[in-house]
Amino acid sequence: MLHSRPEEDQLNCVYTLPIFGDNSTDFLPKYQLGQKSINPELAYQLIKDDLLDEGSARLNLATFCQTYMEPAAVRIMSETLEKNAIDKSEYPQTTDLENRCVNIIADLWNAPQDMAFIGTSTVGSSEACMLGGLAMKFSWRKNAEKFGLNINEKKPNLVISSGFQVCWEKFCVYWDIEMRLVPIDENHMSLNMDTVMDYVDDYTIGIVAIMGITYTGKYDDVKKLDKLVETYNQTTDFKISIHVDAASGGLFAPFIHPDLEWDFRLKNVISINTSGHKYGLVYPGVGWIIWKDKCFLPSELIFKVSYLGGDIPTMAINFSRSSSHIIGQYFNFLSYGYDGYREIHQRTRNVAKYISEEVAKTGLFEIYNDGDNIPIVCWKMKENADKKWTLYDLADRLRINGWQVPAYPLPNDMSNIVIQRVVIRQDLSLQLAGLFVENLKESIHTLDHAHIIIYGNTDEKKGAFGFTH
Numbered sequence: 001m002l003h004s005r006p007e008e009d010q011l012n013c014v015y016t017l018p019i020f021g022d023n024s025t026d027f028l029p030k031y032q033l034g035q036k037s038i039n040p041e042l043a044y045q046l047i048k049d050d051l052l053d054e055g056s057a058r059l060n061l062a063t064f065c066q067t068y069m070e071p072a073a074v075r076i077m078s079e080t081l082e083k084n085a086i087d088k089s090e091y092p093q094t095t096d097l098e099n100r101c102v103n104i105i106a107d108l109w110n111a112p113q114d115m116a117f118i119g120t121s122t123v124g125s126s127e128a129c130m131l132g133g134l135a136m137k138f139s140w141r142k143n144a145e146k147f148g149l150n151i152n153e154k155k156p157n158l159v160i161s162s163g164f165q166v167c168w169e170k171f172c173v174y175w176d177i178e179m180r181l182v183p184i185d186e187n188h189m190s191l192n193m194d195t196v197m198d199y200v201d202d203y204t205i206g207i208v209a210i211m212g213i214t215y216t217g218k219y220d221d222v223k224k225l226d227k228l229v230e231t232y233n234q235t236t237d238f239k240i241s242i243h244v245d246a247a248s249g250g251l252f253a254p255f256i257h258p259d260l261e262w263d264f265r266l267k268n269v270i271s272i273n274t275s276g277h278k279y280g281l282v283y284p285g286v287g288w289i290i291w292k293d294k295c296f297l298p299s300e301l302i303f304k305v306s307y308l309g310g311d312i313p314t315m316a317i318n319f320s321r322s323s324s325h326i327i328g329q330y331f332n333f334l335s336y337g338y339d340g341y342r343e344i345h346q347r348t349r350n351v352a353k354y355i356s357e358e359v360a361k362t363g364l365f366e367i368y369n370d371g372d373n374i375p376i377v378c379w380k381m382k383e384n385a386d387k388k389w390t391l392y393d394l395a396d397r398l399r400i401n402g403w404q405v406p407a408y409p410l411p412n413d414m415s416n417i418v419i420q421r422v423v424i425r426q427d428l429s430l431q432l433a434g435l436f437v438e439n440l441k442e443s444i445h446t447l448d449h450a451h452i453i454i455y456g457n458t459d460e461k462k463g464a465f466g467f468t469h
């Protein structure tokens with residue numbers, strides 16, 4: 001278990017010295033605070049060694065989070081670790097860099113000229129989603145009271161596809177909201193436009209559309225959703241709006257699918273979040289949310305912190321944190337520019353297409369996503385593949401070469417289907433992808449001839465193998 005008191009035998013776990021020529025014979029406890037200080041360099045080495053077997057982050061094809069940044073980016077980030085993002089008054093220039101990022105992102109999402117967008121950085125999309133959801137809840141309540149709805153009769157609800165990321169479940173639990181799930185199925189691998197409006201009523205605070213479903217990489221059809229919502233809104237005082245969870249697609253689609261209308265071009269899309277640390281190309285620790293206009297962010301959610309003798313609004317949930325990731329985001333915008341982002345994403349997408357083709361060529365798998373939306377590829381075993389091994393075995397086998405590729409069941413109504421997914425990021429070059437494909441084929445060959453299959457074709461293995469977010 002993480003973050004818990006260790007088992008009795010672990011309590012006695014110690015580092016034994018000497019190490020690397022250090023002559024001390026001390027024992028250092030691992031789960032208790034040691035009595036004496038040790039040399040910082042020695043502490044560095046001990047921790048480095050602790051982390052040695054965690055695998056190479058670049059071979060981790062399970063995560064959307066960035067595992068590479070330019071050396072100059074790392075330099076500016078490590079030189080700004082001490083700056084506290086909330087101290088707007090002490091660090092007015094840093095505050096301005098954040099504000100430039102908000103402006104750049106609002107432009108990328110086509111914020112209308114005749115409206116006044118407002119936005120903030122966050123720790124990640126999870127915090128941003130909390131804020132987007134809260135704004136919708138507060139707006140709903142105000143409107144409900146205005147039109148005389150008994151707000152205590154039922155819980156308010158949020159409508160989202162069953163391919164939601166866990167932060168939305170947290171949102172609904174934390175703020176006491178009913179989560180209404182629109183199931184995905186074989187023919188609707190993203191939000192089902194035929195049924196979504198059946199889930200809406202006077203108690204709906206909003207609909208969340210996902211740009212890049214975590215499980216399958218598909219985009220929800222936000223344009224179609226906007227039309228459905230517009231038609232619905234003509235008939236009621238309890239108007240619905242759309243928040244787009246663009247954690248993975250928000251800083252990808254504007255460069256690769258610029259003509260796709262999913263953002264503030266759509267009338268009923270009022271807020272959007274993204275993870276700077278996914279296709280914004282920053283190391284984990286930054287997210288963004290922007291409301292199309294100030295009026296969509298209820299004033300109760302705006303607080304003031306002092307800024308150069310005056311006040312500046314803040315709406316993030318968290319207070320103190322380092323500015324370095326915000327600065328890293330600005331570095332990327334400044335250094336790459338539009339063309340740079342587009343080229344990096346295009347190359348990443350080409351690698352996804354290549355892997356998808358190679359996986360298909362084995363003849364064993366049905367491709368669910370070929371990297372056409374966000375650059376992730378996922379597949380399931382063909383019904384007639386006739387193998388004794390499963391995707392869990394394949395994941396296990398690939399781990400021997402250092403690759404981390406999760407296998408997991410699809411959500412809810414499709415949980416009988418197990419898929420495997422690779423997320424392609426900028427640091428998976430075509431050369432590395434070639435190596436991956438080679439290892440994949442070798443793994444299949446080995447499994448075909450294996451005497452012992454660890455997971456095999458049993459029905460019990462329904463859990464996820466590896467990290468699936």
Ligand SMILES: *Cc1c(COP(=O)(O)O)cnc(C)c1O
Pocket residue numbers: 064123124125126127129165167210212213214245246247248274275287469
């Ligand atoms: C990753 C992800 C999140 C959570 O984002 P963090 O930045 O990790 O907090 C939320 N929604 C979707 C669709 C995601 O892919």
